[in-house]
Amino acid sequence: DTGVSQDPRHKITKRGQNVTFRCDPISEHNRLYWYRQTLGQGPEFLTYFQNEAQLEKSRLLSDRFSAERPKGSFSTLEIQRTEQGDSAMYLCASSSETGGSNYGYTFGSGTRLTVV
Amino acid sequence: DQQVKQNSPSLSVQEGRISILNCDYTNSMFDYFLWYKKYPAEGPTFLISISSIKDKNEDGRFTVFLNKSAKHLSLHIVPSQPGDSAVYFCAARTTGNQFYFGTGTSLTVIP
Numbered sequence: 001d002t003g004v005s006q007d008p009r010h011k012i013t014k015r016g017q018n019v020t021f022r023c024d025p026i027s028e029h030n031r032l033y034w035y036r037q038t039l040g041q042g043p044e045f046l047t048y049f050q051n052e053a054q055l056e057k058s059r060l061l062s063d064r065f066s067a068e069r070p071k072g073s074f075s076t077l078e079i080q081r082t083e084q085g086d087s088a089m090y091l092c093a094s095s096s097e098t099g100g101s102n103y104g105y106t107f108g109s110g111t112r113l114t115v116v
Numbered sequence: 117d118q119q120v121k122q123n124s125p126s127l128s129v130q131e132g133r134i135s136i137l138n139c140d141y142t143n144s145m146f147d148y149f150l151w152y153k154k155y156p157a158e159g160p161t162f163l164i165s166i167s168s169i170k171d172k173n174e175d176g177r178f179t180v181f182l183n184k185s186a187k188h189l190s191l192h193i194v195p196s197q198p199g200d201s202a203v204y205f206c207a208a209r210t211t212g213n214q215f216y217f218g219t220g221t222s223l224t225v226i227p
Contacts, residue, residue, distance in 0.1 A: 107161070
């Protein structure tokens with residue numbers, strides 16, 4: 001297991017199109033998180049899963065955003081009717097329930113979305 | 117509402133000297149603090165953490181200090197090396213599962 005994988009690394013889409021990103025967490029991690037990072041800002045929390053259950057959602061996650069983790073393994077984040085303001089780096093992280101020195105919070109390399 | 121603030125967007129330090137990165141927070145309910153390091157085109161990488169019940173944690177060249185009364189956190193890197201050049205994010209956690217990140221400080225270590 002080489003860590004948290006995110007696909008694609010880059011996505012350019014036209015405004016109004018739908019996009020879907022995928023995250024494969026570390027296999028033994030049951031917790032999965034999505035964050036968004038815009039230029040000059042730190043990562044901002046979007047949502048959190050424990051196994052397949054989505055337990056927390058930020059108010060940043062508008063109705064156009066939906067996240068799933070159907071089998072408690074990989075997760076997808078879909079953005080419908082993309083807007084230019086959605087352009088950002090979308091980061092996925094995973095952790096185990098027992099935590100660790102940093103609560104086992106490991107980030108993927110992110111998907112950079114550009115809406116034109 | 118920015119609960120975690122890093123007021124210095126950038127810092128330049130000579131190789132071998134000490135780098136001090138600062139972070140302030142507003143939420144007294146934060147119980148855990150972390151520092152992450154980020155290179156371009158990569159996700160943040162965990163560096164060091166500290167529980168709110170401690171005031172210092174050291175790991176090799178990296179030391180984190182916590183001043184709860186001042187709601188202030190700092191990361192000391194000594195001696196600084198060119199490979200330390202990156203963006204450093206301070207993060208804090210409440211009893212929930214989300215972290216609140218600062219806006220980052222870009223550290224440049226000059227050889």
